[in-house]
Amino acid sequence: MPTKLENKLLERIRKGDVDAFRELYSEYFQRLYLFAQKFVEPELAKDFVQDCFLELWKNRSKLQINNSFSAYLFTVVKNKCFKHFQKEKARLNVQDDLLLRLKQEELNFFMYSEKSILEFEINDRIRKTIDKLPPKCAEVFNESRFNGLQNKEIAEKLEMSVKTVEMHISKALKLFRDEFKDMSIFLFSLFFRKNQN
Structure with a gap:
């Protein structure tokens, strides 16, 4: 509906x-x-x-x-x-x-199915949202959410402190919450878990 x-x-x-x-x-x-x-x-x-x-x-x-x-x-x-x-x-x-x-x-x-439509739509919106992030923030977010790296691993790989990694992830998630405020939190979290596996 x-x-x-x-x-x-x-x-x-x-x-x-x-x-x-x-x-x-x-x-x-x-x-x-x-x-x-x-x-x-x-x-x-x-x-x-x-x-x-x-x-x-x-x-x-x-x-x-x-x-x-x-x-x-x-x-x-x-x-x-x-x-x-x-x-x-x-x-x-x-x-x-x-x-x-x-x-x-x-x-x-x-x-x-509606599921296919939803996944296509979310994929497109995620790409657009990531494009809005500063380059380094987007890089950290991709390593965390799509490559499955832990904060410490990201810090070592990108040569920055763990606190800086956390700051970037926090900034990215805030933007995602704003961009996806019209979408069910449950559906969005399921999609991210799927992409992290």
Whole structure:
């Protein structure tokens, strides 16, 4: 189900609130584009995502979202990729058709559950958040959370004190808490544990 914030945004969009629509566009365009680009050419991916938002705006008065905005939007873009694959089949040779089938299978596997959508979305947001960190802070955070090093090991590797390592990690986590305040702490912690294993 949509969150309370999503329901409020949805209600504003239904009423024709352009600012609410721009907010949704700004929040999801890049993620949807990166997703579509895994399966189709960049220009086509951009067209699919723009069409997705255009259709949403045109049909805003009767818009119904039973899951999350994320699930709804990713599913619309997924379906556009599928339709494209179906059209391409008619003009491709056997070898190209095999590659197309592989892309379809990958897309189907990737989109089959809300879990896949969530992981893709979190991955993208984590990369963007890390990019906002100062270089040394980002390096320490990566060593800690993704390479599994202890603070002492990081200090030795990067030639800094343990206290400095702790300071960098604390700074990074504060930014992550701010950037992911709309997400369940439980889901986010599960994702990080998965990446640390």
